[in-house]
Amino acid sequence: MRWKKWLMLIVSLIVLTAAIGCSSKQPQMYEFNDDRFIMDTLVHVRVISEDKLLGEEALETVFDVFENIHSLADRFAHDDTSDVTRINMQAGKKPVQVSDETLSMINRAQYFAGITGGAFDVTVGPLVDIWGFGQEHRVPLEDELEAVLPLVDYQQVEFDIESRAVFLPRAGMQLDLGGVAKGYATDMAVERLREMGIKHAMINAGGNVYAVGAKPDGSPWRVGIIDPRHDGGIIAVLNVKDQAVVSSGDYQRYFVQDGKRYHHIINPATGQPAHEMMQTTVVFDNATDADILSTALFVLGRDKGVEFAIRHGEMDVLFVTTEGEICYTGAMAGYVEFTGEGNYRILKDISL
Ligand code: ADP
Ligand code: MG
Numbered sequence: 001m002r003w004k005k006w007l008m009l010i011v012s013l014i015v016l017t018a019a020i021g022c023s024s025k026q027p028q029m030y031e032f033n034d035d036r037f038i039m040d041t042l043v044h045v046r047v048i049s050e051d052k053l054l055g056e057e058a059l060e061t062v063f064d065v066f067e068n069i070h071s072l073a074d075r076f077a078h079d080d081t082s083d084v085t086r087i088n089m090q091a092g093k094k095p096v097q098v099s100d101e102t103l104s105m106i107n108r109a110q111y112f113a114g115i116t117g118g119a120f121d122v123t124v125g126p127l128v129d130i131w132g133f134g135q136e137h138r139v140p141l142e143d144e145l146e147a148v149l150p151l152v153d154y155q156q157v158e159f160d161i162e163s164r165a166v167f168l169p170r171a172g173m174q175l176d177l178g179g180v181a182k183g184y185a186t187d188m189a190v191e192r193l194r195e196m197g198i199k200h201a202m203i204n205a206g207g208n209v210y211a212v213g214a215k216p217d218g219s220p221w222r223v224g225i226i227d228p229r230h231d232g233g234i235i236a237v238l239n240v241k242d243q244a245v246v247s248s249g250d251y252q253r254y255f256v257q258d259g260k261r262y263h264h265i266i267n268p269a270t271g272q273p274a275h276e277m278m279q280t281t282v283v284f285d286n287a288t289d290a291d292i293l294s295t296a297l298f299v300l301g302r303d304k305g306v307e308f309a310i311r312h313g314e315m316d317v318l319f320v321t322t323e324g325e326i327c328y329t330g331a332m333a334g335y336v337e338f339t340g341e342g343n344y345r346i347l348k349d350i351s352l
Contacts, residue, residue, distance in 0.1 A: 029200075029216050034059050038066045039073075039182055041206030047193070048200040048216055058198050062189040066205065069185035072102050073177040075125065083166075084175050088125070092171030097164050105177050105184050105288070106159055106166060112292045113154040116308065120296035121154045121268040125174025131273070133264040137255035145271040148172075152268050179265075182208040183246060183291025190287070207247040210287050214241045220335070227342045228278040228320055235326065235342050236318065239335040244287035248294040249279040250322075265298050276301030279320040283332065290315070302327075320344060 032047045032055040045062045049055035071077070077085040083102040090096050098106075109122045126148040130140040151173045158167040168175060182205045190210050193201050201212040202221050211221035220239035227233030228251050238245055250273070254263035267274045280298045284290040293315065297305040302321050309317040309329055318328040318336070327347040328336060338346060 026216070030055055032056060032059050034063070036063050036066075038063065039070045039185070039205065041182065043206070044204045046202045047198055049198060054196060054198070058193055058196055058201065061192050061196065062203060065189040065192060066185045069101060069181055069188065072099055073105065073181040075174070075176060075178075084177055087166050087168060088174050091168035091173045095158065095160075095165040095167035098166050100164070101184070101188070102177075103159065103161065103164050103166070105180050106157070106175075107161065108184075108288055109177070109180050109292055110154060110157065110159070112289070112296055116296040116300060118154055118268055119299035119304075120179060120292055121152060122175050122177060122180070123152050123154050123157060123168070123173055124179075124266055124268055125176035126151045126172060127266045127268070127271050128176055128178070128264065129174065131262065131264070131266065133253055137262070139257055139262060140271075149271050152271075154268075179248075179295040180288060180292050182206060183244070183287040183289070186210045186244065186287035186291075206252070207249070208287055208291055209245040211240045211243055211245070225279075225281055225318065230342055233341045234339055235320070235344065236339060237337045238281075238283065238332070239337070240283065243283055243285060244290040245281060245283050246287060246290035246294045247279055247281040248298045250277070251279075265295055267299050274299040274301065276322055277305070277319060278322055280305065281318040283316040283318075284314070 027050040029048050029050050030052055035042050035044045043066050045059050047055050047058045071081050072083045074082040075084050080086055083098040086096045106122065109120060112120050130144050130148055132138045151170060156169055158169060159165065186203050186205055186208050189203055190212055193212055199213045200216055203210050209223050211223065214220055220241045223238045223240055223245045224234040225236040225238065225247060227235045228249050248265060250261060250263040252264065254261055263273045265274050277298045280294045282290040282294045297308060297317060300308060302319060305319060309315065316329045316332040318332060320326050324344050325347055326344045
């Protein structure tokens with residue numbers, strides 16, 4: 001195992017190091033980039049620093065944080081390092097003591113489950129499994145869905161902050177932190193970058209973006225919102241500083257059967273993939289909440305999603321509905337640029 005770590009260190013040391021900014025007043029800045037496949041997704045990290053060693057160390061730190069959260073939240077771990085695997089193995093048997101990180105993810109997820117009427121539900125695991133996401137995709141039989149639906153209910157999760165114990169009371173229940181772990185890892189990584197004194201960085205973990213500070217010249221980071229129906233296309237650019245921009249979409253993991261698209265964001269109430277949205281994007285001050293909310297709003301659908309976003313005015317949202325409409329909250333008008341790509345109707349300010 002050790003040689004792997006060394007290999008990774010060497011790879012990131014030879015990562016592209018470009019000198020940028022030549023003004024005599026400004027210090028020489030260097031840019032560091034690297035990608036790694038963690039949590040089933042490509043994690044891309046970009047750091048700009050005047051200190052070469054610090055920049056390289058910063059990249060490594062971000063990947064270490066992601067590896068660590070992945071090892072805690074992995075549903076299919078082969079050893080006992082994963083809290084989630086241990087919780088699931090003890091479902092219906094006994095509570096399991098977990099790390100602070102896992103407890104924080106569950107705590108936050110449960111809060112949003114409560115205020116979204118269960119649209120976000122960390123016990124969605126058995127549904128994700130019968131649709132075969134992670135393995136062989138297939139449309140489950142009605143009977144199979146009926147059999148697992150009673151196992152999906154966030155209100156049955158028992159957890160105690162003091163003793164850090166988590167218990168799934170029914171055998172067959174399965175915790176799945178896939179809708180929160182990338183956002184949480186992003187926030188943990190950003191915290192570490194700030195502690196290290198990094199002022200300019202961007203993390204993108206499969207559509208979970210956080211922009212640290214601004215670019216060195218003070219201008220905002222530009223975050224592209226991908227076209228849900230055109231690989232490589234960008235429908236909009238968001239200009240942001242110190243913000244999380246998180247998208248969920250029906251194009252991340254999906255299959256098509258008999259002309260119908262089935263994807264990995266499941267409505268816990270019906271057991272079916274949620275069908276009103278192609279993509280939801282949430283802009284917020286932290287990636288954990290934005291990750292949970294992008295999934296939750298996807299499930300809530302257009303009208304309920306809009307209502308939720310207006311009621312919780314501190315975040316901005318941009319929705320692409322399956323009808324081909326793009327709608328967004330008013331404040332986003334100040335920092336969104338539409339590219340005009342794709343065949344969408346752009347409806348302004350949904351909060352009016
Ligand atoms: P991605 O992981 O592709 O970025 P999301 O953040 O929207 O997308 O999370 C989707 C993942 O969350 C699924 O792969 C599954 O593990 C889990 N999930 C699916 N539906 C729900 C739901 N209704 N509530 C909570 N988690 C869900
Ligand atoms: Mg999410």
